[in-house]
Amino acid sequence: MKKIIFPILMLTFIASTTFAGPFGLSKGMSVEEISKLSEKGYEPTSPDNDDRYLFVPKKKHEVFKIYIAFIDQEKGLYSIRAVSEEIKTNDYGTELKNVFSDMVDRLSKIYGKPKIIDKINSDSHFKEDKHWMYTLGQGARTLAAGWIKGEKDTNLPEELDSVAISVKADYHDGYLILEYNFSNSAEIEEKQDDVL
Numbered sequence: 001m002k003k004i005i006f007p008i009l010m011l012t013f014i015a016s017t018t019f020a021g022p023f024g025l026s027k028g029m030s031v032e033e034i035s036k037l038s039e040k041g042y043e044p045t046s047p048d049n050d051d052r053y054l055f056v057p058k059k060k061h062e063v064f065k066i067y068i069a070f071i072d073q074e075k076g077l078y079s080i081r082a083v084s085e086e087i088k089t090n091d092y093g094t095e096l097k098n099v100f101s102d103m104v105d106r107l108s109k110i111y112g113k114p115k116i117i118d119k120i121n122s123d124s125h126f127k128e129d130k131h132w133m134y135t136l137g138q139g140a141r142t143l144a145a146g147w148i149k150g151e152k153d154t155n156l157p158e159e160l161d162s163v164a165i166s167v168k169a170d171y172h173d174g175y176l177i178l179e180y181n182f183s184n185s186a187e188i189e190e191k192q193d194d195v196l
Helices: 002-018 031-036 094-111 129-137 185-193
Strands: 052-055 064-072 076-084 115-120 141-148 160-170 173-182
Touching: 031 052, 031 064, 064 185, 076 185, 094 141, 094 160, 094 173, 129 141, 129 160
Parallel strands: none
Antiparallel strands: 052 064, 064 076, 076 173, 115 141, 141 160, 160 173
C-alpha cells in the first residue's frame, strides 16, 4: 500500500508546484520571487509605492511591451496586466482589430470560448465605420473579450478567476490590454473595500 501512496503523493506535489501561469508567474508570488523570473535589469519596481510593479518577465510575448504585476504584501501576486506597443492603424481600426482578433484566437485555444463585447454607445453621433478609432479614443466604443471561471465553454486553470483582453486608442495608435486576475484577487478587493 505504501508503494502506491508515495507515487500518488509525489505526482500531486509535482503538479501543484509546476503550474506556471501567465508569463511564467503564479498566484501569490512575492516581489522577490517575481524578480527571479524577470529579465536582468528589469526587476519589479513600484514607481508610486503601491501594489503596482513594473517588470519585464523572462517569458514575455512579442506583442506586449509593458508588464504590471499587482502584488499584495500579504497575499502576493493577484493580477497581471500587459500592454502592447503602439499599433498604427487607419480610421477604421483595421490593423488594431486584426491584432485583437488574432490574440483572441490564441487565447481561445488555451482558455476556451470567450464572451465578446463589440458595441458603441447608443448616444454616440459617430456610428459610421470611418469613425471607429475616433469613437474608441473617446470612450464611446468597446471591443473586448473575456473568460470568466465557471462560464460555459471556459477552461480556466484553478489559479485564475478571469482573463480579459481589450483595445484602447490614442488618435491613430491603438493598444491591446491583456489582464489576468488570480483567484486571490477577490479577497484583496474586499480588503481594499473595507476602508470605504
